[in-house]
Amino acid sequence: MAVRISIRTADYDVEGQMAQQSTPPQWSTGKSPLRHGDVPFRAGTVALASAVVLLVFAVAWMLYTSSQEARTAFGWDLLFGSTWNPVETELNPVSFGGWPAVRGTLLSALIALIIAAPLAVAIGIYLAELCPLALRTPLSFLVELLAAVPSVIYGVWGVFVFVPFFSSTVAEPLSATVGAIVPWFAGPIATGRGLIVTGIILALMILPTIASLTRDVLRLVPNTQREAMLAIGATRWETIWLAVIPYSRAGIIGAIMLGLGRALGETMAATMLVGNTQRISESLFAPATTAASLVANELTNSVGSLHESALISVAFALFGITLFLNFGARLLIWFVERSSRGGRS
Amino acid sequence: MRTFNYRRRKLVDQLMRGLSALATGCAVIPLIAIIGYVLTIGSGAISWSFFTDIYQPPSNAPEPTAEAPEVAYDPNDPFANLTVEPEAGTTGSTEDVTNVYNAAPRGGVLHGILGTLTIAGIGLLFALPIGIFAGIYLSEFRNERFATVVRFCCDVLSGSPSIVAGVTIYVLVVLQTQQFSAVAGSMALAILMIPIVTRTTEEMLKLVPETMREAARGLGAPTWYSTFTVVLPAALPGIVTGVMLAFARGAGETAPLILTVLGSNIITTDIFKPMAALPLLTYRYTESPYPGENTQAWGAAFVLMMLVLLMNILVRIATRKSGGNSR
Numbered sequence A: 001m002a003v004r005i006s007i008r009t010a011d012y013d014v015e016g017q018m019a020q021q022s023t024p025p026q027w028s029t030g031k032s033p034l035r036h037g038d039v040p041f042r043a044g045t046v047a048l049a050s051a052v053v054l055l056v057f058a059v060a061w062m063l064y065t066s067s068q069e070a071r072t073a074f075g076w077d078l079l080f081g082s083t084w085n086p087v088e089t090e091l092n093p094v095s096f097g098g099w100p101a102v103r104g105t106l107l108s109a110l111i112a113l114i115i116a117a118p119l120a121v122a123i124g125i126y127l128a129e130l131c132p133l134a135l136r137t138p139l140s141f142l143v144e145l146l147a148a149v150p151s152v153i154y155g156v157w158g159v160f161v162f163v164p165f166f167s168s169t170v171a172e173p174l175s176a177t178v179g180a181i182v183p184w185f186a187g188p189i190a191t192g193r194g195l196i197v198t199g200i201i202l203a204l205m206i207l208p209t210i211a212s213l214t215r216d217v218l219r220l221v222p223n224t225q226r227e228a229m230l231a232i233g234a235t236r237w238e239t240i241w242l243a244v245i246p247y248s249r250a251g252i253i254g255a256i257m258l259g260l261g262r263a264l265g266e267t268m269a270a271t272m273l274v275g276n277t278q279r280i281s282e283s284l285f286a287p288a289t290t291a292a293s294l295v296a297n298e299l300t301n302s303v304g305s306l307h308e309s310a311l312i313s314v315a316f317a318l319f320g321i322t323l324f325l326n327f328g329a330r331l332l333i334w335f336v337e338r339s340s341r342g343g344r345s
Numbered sequence B: 001m002r003t004f005n006y007r008r009r010k011l012v013d014q015l016m017r018g019l020s021a022l023a024t025g026c027a028v029i030p031l032i033a034i035i036g037y038v039l040t041i042g043s044g045a046i047s048w049s050f051f052t053d054i055y056q057p058p059s060n061a062p063e064p065t066a067e068a069p070e071v072a073y074d075p076n077d078p079f080a081n082l083t084v085e086p087e088a089g090t091t092g093s094t095e096d097v098t099n100v101y102n103a104a105p106r107g108g109v110l111h112g113i114l115g116t117l118t119i120a121g122i123g124l125l126f127a128l129p130i131g132i133f134a135g136i137y138l139s140e141f142r143n144e145r146f147a148t149v150v151r152f153c154c155d156v157l158s159g160s161p162s163i164v165a166g167v168t169i170y171v172l173v174v175l176q177t178q179q180f181s182a183v184a185g186s187m188a189l190a191i192l193m194i195p196i197v198t199r200t201t202e203e204m205l206k207l208v209p210e211t212m213r214e215a216a217r218g219l220g221a222p223t224w225y226s227t228f229t230v231v232l233p234a235a236l237p238g239i240v241t242g243v244m245l246a247f248a249r250g251a252g253e254t255a256p257l258i259l260t261v262l263g264s265n266i267i268t269t270d271i272f273k274p275m276a277a278l279p280l281l282t283y284r285y286t287e288s289p290y291p292g293e294n295t296q297a298w299g300a301a302f303v304l305m306m307l308v309l310l311m312n313i314l315v316r317i318a319t320r321k322s323g324g325n326s327r
Helices: A002-011 A038-066 A068-074 A099-130 A133-148 A151-180 A195-219 A223-231 A236-265 A268-273 A291-298 A304-344 B006-045 B048-052 B094-101 B110-140 B145-159 B162-177 B182-207 B210-218 B223-252 B255-260 B278-287 B291-321
Strands: none
Touching: A038 A068, A038 A304, A038 B110, A038 B145, A038 B162, A038 B182, A038 B223, A068 A304, A099 A133, A099 A195, A099 A236, A099 A291, A099 A304, A099 B006, A133 A195, A133 B006, A133 B223, A133 B291, A151 A195, A151 A268, A151 B006, A151 B223, A151 B278, A151 B291, A195 A236, A195 A268, A195 A304, A195 B006, A223 A236, A236 A291, A236 A304, A236 B006, A236 B145, A236 B162, A268 A291, A268 B278, A291 A304, A291 B162, A291 B255, A304 B145, A304 B162, B006 B291, B048 B110, B110 B145, B110 B182, B110 B223, B110 B278, B145 B182, B162 B182, B162 B255, B182 B223, B182 B255, B210 B223, B223 B278, B223 B291, B255 B278, B278 B291
């Protein structure tokens, strides 16, 4: 090895970097300009790879410029103003306040997260640590399959099966008893569509995402970590709780953040289940709206450029939030991956 | 650990392991229920005409068996025969309206199936070159700083809501051309497919052992040659897997299509015009007041689900055969 490297360092001006073993040898990354054909090859791959980068910038730039008109006209009212009225009437001036949508998005995602996060982490732990080997493959396959089910199917199931079931067995009794005191659960339940149903279906949708990511992160924990714990007489659960989870905590939080991102941006299931009304109601059973469903419902039949621009600013905010969440989550997961790789070598 | 009470520790152990198994069971039940409902109710909505017919408005009139009789055209009185008559077999009474409301589902979703295949197929054509070459770049030049940027942008694309892709294409293409079109939908889907293809290609190429690249290099092959003749063929099954998953993801996506394709009731072959798509039909039929169309929503969901199931099972088989190089 040392000989080969020394020959190559003589050939192609690479000092310093070769000292580390973790980076592959320079000649294997094709940086040599001597091989004809490699220069256009690299240029071609770089060009198409930069198309991906360009795409992200195009999306961001487009969202930024197209939302300019509404952002200068309304400023932060676009997110926190409480009336959304695209059509001018004698009583109501045109106003674009996105708070109903923002509130709906945050609440439904919060409900989804509260339900899904503990369950999904438990599933991840079960799949990675406790599950009998015979069950592991089919269960993992099932979880991955469910992550691939199109959101419109969750919507169909929600509309036809879950909403009738939920409003008759949970929502109506609850609003009749608890609802009299706590305004969150107040009636009446008309169609059954509302924030809480949306939240529950979103929870089902993000469950597989969080569970499979948690499982992947737990798999990265080096076995020495578990063995050391078992060797000093810990039970299985103590091993998991005290040795495995602390090791991968950042990754699990990252997985939950990615799930949150998905719940915030989910469009179809929300559009079908949330009820789509701009009225803010205290009750979680009442219809509401979310940012994504607002855009999906109104953008194609927007009245005038200001309305369009306001809707695009809502999409812009959505993009910004998910960008931020993704960045944080990837950072955390990457952190776990790096530290586990460091632990192994 | 903190206590030496062995019995208590054991109890906690049993309890927590049981709870996590229980949580898995609790979560898996509704998820299996979704698949089960779609497969059972959906398959009930399926008939032969579901796959061979296009949209038919709800009606309880009997299917026309013969050609309508030729009406004599009188040039002196062109409106002679144009009296509004109730549909054949109905009287136009309230009862009949109720009957129409409760009529059995008619027609099928052939236009949706063809549209989805077209839109997702063209989307894949857009996504493939970018995705595969970006994947090659990420894998073969993985230590460059720019690779980190590309990787991050991929994550941004795959994490951003699908509606954002729809909005982007709506503004950049639909508003510019003043035309909803299948191609615009394909572009929106391509935005969603690119990160999937890129990351799978990268992962699969990384799984090709370094020794194979070294062997090719040892024989004097330049990087581009060894990539195309040694590394890519070795990773091909995995890449095909990623492409299939990307197709399935694109075929099931609804939100971007609402903003770009709009939908249609007939089979259209012009990709620069609005087109029908299966997820759009599923959405529209779900929101429809006619129970017959609601049944068809289940049918369309069934077809979509079968597509996803089939792709995933094929992927399972493919990755298992190629030496279990799945994660």
